[in-house]
Amino acid sequence: MKKQRDYSLTAKERKAKRAAAEEKKSGYKSKTTVSPVKQQNVSLTPEQAMLRSQRQAQHSALVIGGVVALAVLLIVIALIVPVIMYIVNPYRGYNDVIARFNLSNGMVLEYVIDEEEYDTAATNFIFLAKNGYFDNTVFYDAQGGWLRFGGYDAQPTDGSTSASSYERTKHRSNSESFCKSFDALASSKFRKVTDKFGYRLRADRDGKSDNVIHQLGALTFRYNDTATEFQFYYGDYSEVVPGNISGIECTMVGHALNDETIKNIQSIRRTAADNTAISSGYKWRPPTPNIKIESVKVYNLDDKKWKNFDFLKYMDGNDVSGSRRLVSWVGKQ
Numbered sequence: 001m002k003k004q005r006d007y008s009l010t011a012k013e014r015k016a017k018r019a020a021a022e023e024k025k026s027g028y029k030s031k032t033t034v035s036p037v038k039q040q041n042v043s044l045t046p047e048q049a050m051l052r053s054q055r056q057a058q059h060s061a062l063v064i065g066g067v068v069a070l071a072v073l074l075i076v077i078a079l080i081v082p083v084i085m086y087i088v089n090p091y092r093g094y095n096d097v098i099a100r101f102n103l104s105n106g107m108v109l110e111y112v113i114d115e116e117e118y119d120t121a122a123t124n125f126i127f128l129a130k131n132g133y134f135d136n137t138v139f140y141d142a143q144g145g146w147l148r149f150g151g152y153d154a155q156p157t158d159g160s161t162s163a164s165s166y167e168r169t170k171h172r173s174n175s176e177s178f179c180k181s182f183d184a185l186a187s188s189k190f191r192k193v194t195d196k197f198g199y200r201l202r203a204d205r206d207g208k209s210d211n212v213i214h215q216l217g218a219l220t221f222r223y224n225d226t227a228t229e230f231q232f233y234y235g236d237y238s239e240v241v242p243g244n245i246s247g248i249e250c251t252m253v254g255h256a257l258n259d260e261t262i263k264n265i266q267s268i269r270r271t272a273a274d275n276t277a278i279s280s281g282y283k284w285r286p287p288t289p290n291i292k293i294e295s296v297k298v299y300n301l302d303d304k305k306w307k308n309f310d311f312l313k314y315m316d317g318n319d320v321s322g323s324r325r326l327v328s329w330v331g332k333q
Contacts, residue, residue, distance in 0.1 A: 089299050089300070090299070091299045091300060092299075092300075094112075094299075094300055095300070096112045096113065096114075096115075096300065097112070097113040097115050097122075097126065097254075097298060097299065097300050097301060098110060098111070098112060098113070098257065098298070098299045098300060099111045099113050099125070099126075099129060099219075099254070099296055099297070099298050099299075100296070100297045100298075100299070101134075101293055101295075101296050102293075102294045102295045102296075102297070103291055103292065103293060103294060104290075104291055104292035104293075104294055105268075105291050107264045107267075107268070108260075108261075108264070109232075109256075109261045109264055109265065110256070110257035110258060110260075110261050111219050111254045111255065111256055111257055111261065112254050112255055112256075112257050113125065113126060113219075113253060113254040113298070114252065114253065114254050114255070115302075117204075117207075117252075118204040118207045118251065118252045118253055118254075119204060119319055119320065119325075120201050120202060120203075120204050120251075120315070120319050120325045121201070121203070121204050121207060121220075121221035121223065121251045121252065121253045122204075122253050122254065123314065123315075124201060124221060124227075124315075125219075125221060125230060125253050125254075126298050126301070126306075127184070127309070127311050128228060129296040129297075129298050130184075130298055130301075130306070131182065131183075131184040132295075133151070133172065133182070133228060134149065134150065134151075134293050134295075134296045135293065135294065135295045135296065136153070136292055136293070136294060136295075137149060137150070137151060137152055137153060137172070137292065137293050138152050138153070138154060138155060138286065138290050138291065138292055138293070139268065139286060139287050139290075139291055139293070140152045140155060140284060140286055141272075141284045141285055141286060142234075142268065142269040142271075142272035142285055142286065142287055143272060143285045145214070145233055145234060145235060146231040146232065146233060146234070147231060147232040147234055147265050147268060147269055147287075148222075148229065148230070148231040149229070149230060149231070149293060150222075150226070150228045150229035150230045151171050151172040151173055151197075151228045151229060152170060152171055152172075153170045153171075153172060153175070154170045154290070155170075155275060155284070155286050155290060172197075172228070173194065173196075173197035173198075173227065173228060174194055175194075176193055176194055179193040179194050179196045179197070180193050182196060184311065185311065185312070188333075189312060189332060189333055190331045190332055190333060191331045191333060192331060194331075195329075195330055195331025195332065197227045197228055198227070198329055198330030198331045198332070199227045199315065199326060199327075199328070199329040199330075199332075200223070200224075200225070200227065200326075200327040200328050200329075201221075201223050201227070201315065201325055201326060201327060202223070202319065202323055202324070202325055202326075202327050203223050203249070203251040204251050204252065204319065205319065205320060205321045207251035207252040208249060208250065208251045208252070212252050213233065213250055213251070213252055214233060215233065215255065216233065216234070216235045216256075216262060217232070217233065217234075217255050217256030217261065217262045217265075218232070218233040218252060218254075218255055218256075219231075219232055219233075219252075219253045219254045219255065219256075220233065220250035220251060220252055220253055221250060221251050221252075221253050222248060222249070222250050223249065223250065223251050224248070224249040224250075230253065231250065232256075232265045234262070234265045234266045234269045235262075235266065268287050268291060269287070271287045271288050271289075271291075272285040272286060272287050272288065273285060273286070273288040312332070
């Protein structure tokens with residue numbers, strides 16, 4: 001018998017009843033949406049309000065402190081970086097190679113090295129300076145316009161000398177221990193270790209003319225009978241010099257960077273006194289008391305040339321005039 005429809009329910013109630021029956025049949029519970037409860041405004045006690053205010057103030061302080069600390073750090077970096085760069089290379093703004101002599105009397109001598117113009121002599125100087133050859137050596141003579149250095153650990157104290165043959169007392173080129181320690185020249189290339197500095201080099205083109213080497217503050221290389229000795233020109237070329245120095249020849253290396261350097265070499269020259277230990281021949285006049293070259297540092301070197309520099313190979317090549325830079329090398333195999 002057909003079930004009689006209940007017309008006492010409203011249409012809406014009948015629809016809800018059918019939905020409940022369908023849900024029960026399918027085994028799922030109806031999803032009910034819960035209306036969000038409106039958040040009620042809760043009033044804070046004075047203590048709670050104070051704690052909230054303190055937390056907000058702490059947060060703001062941390063943010064502001066972080067910003068200030070970052071700003072201070074950036075300022076410190078901006079101030080320190082140039083100082084560090086200056087310590088590493090005080091001549092960063094120069095295009096030329098600069099040599100800085102630090103002396104035991106507190107003086108500093110600064111020289112521009114004309115590497116391109118006087119290639120052979122300048123390269124020899126840079127090679128020796130870069131490898132510490134001049135460090136802790138003395139100025140051995142100051143006369144005839146020249147302040148000389150280049151290999152003496154101490155002043156010569158005995159023997160006689162002439163313009164063509166120095167008695168190299170305590171000279172590094174004759175020191176077996178020093179030559180062994182000079183790793184920039186391989187010992188296997190020489191018959192004996194003290195042959196490392198037995199080379200003679202050619203003068204650079206236009207490097208030995210009087211108008212070049214007699215410029216005030218000139219730095220020159222004594223190429224004719226030495227490998228390692230150099231001199232500064234301090235300007236008294238007319239000075240009377242005892243003994244024969246006609247055999248001393250030199251070629252240009254560089255020039256003083258500033259007037260202070262020239263004043264310093266002239267000041268050193270004025271302290272020169274006769275070396276009374278030399279009884280005959282050429283009388284050295286060393287600065288008194290002894291002034292040591294504590295170190296010679298070179299700056300602004302070309303990495304392409306100097307990174308893996310081979311001195312023997314380079315000096316065995318030709319200079320700008322097409323002549324072989326190396327005249328001879330006693331003892332080289």
